Amino acid sequence: NAGVTQTPKFRVLKTGQSMTLLCAQDMNHEYMYWYRQDPGMGLRLIHYSVGEGTTAKGEVPDGYNVSRLKKQNFLLGLESAAPSQTSVYFCASRQTLNSGANVLTFGAGSRLTVL
């Protein structure tokens, strides 16, 4: 059981370049999330999806786009990378417990540097 897998783990981009981060989960979870983590800022929600074919904006969506064409995959795209997007990106999927509470399973992260 792989859980949540993120690719790539590391990437260096030049300003203006585009790229896509891939998140894959094998737990059949409906909800998936993209967070970014910056020093002193904790985790901030970029975009999320409540199911295949749906996406919604989080707290810091500007400069990012997402797609959820398949239930198991959630893609995060940067159309024109900026140095302010240098960060560690985490994908997570949500499990609903018998109690109704929701807990997250995270991937290992993707470290992106924009020069």
Next chain:
Amino acid sequence: SQQGEEDPQALSIQEGENATMNCSYKTSINNLQWYRQNSGRGLVHLILIRSNEREKHSGRLRVTLDTSKKSSSLLITASRAADTASYFCATDKAGTALIFGKGTTLSVSS
């Protein structure tokens, strides 16, 4: 904006000592969760406490919740070097996403 704020930002203790970190939040919640993040890794769920609970235990972890003060504490007893990590509280308002705090970095030295 962040819902939870952890305190202290950083904590250094010796092995065998207890570590206590606190979380304050702003609005009503359904539950509050604590996650651990080892260096260079993703977050891992540790423990969840529901809004109608006041205390919960799991192994060496003890979580308390005071909804009147909108605060929670995480106690790790008899700390080990392997407990060195960052700890985050996250609040669930029964919406679509958990909201995370900025974290407490715990360093346990032997």
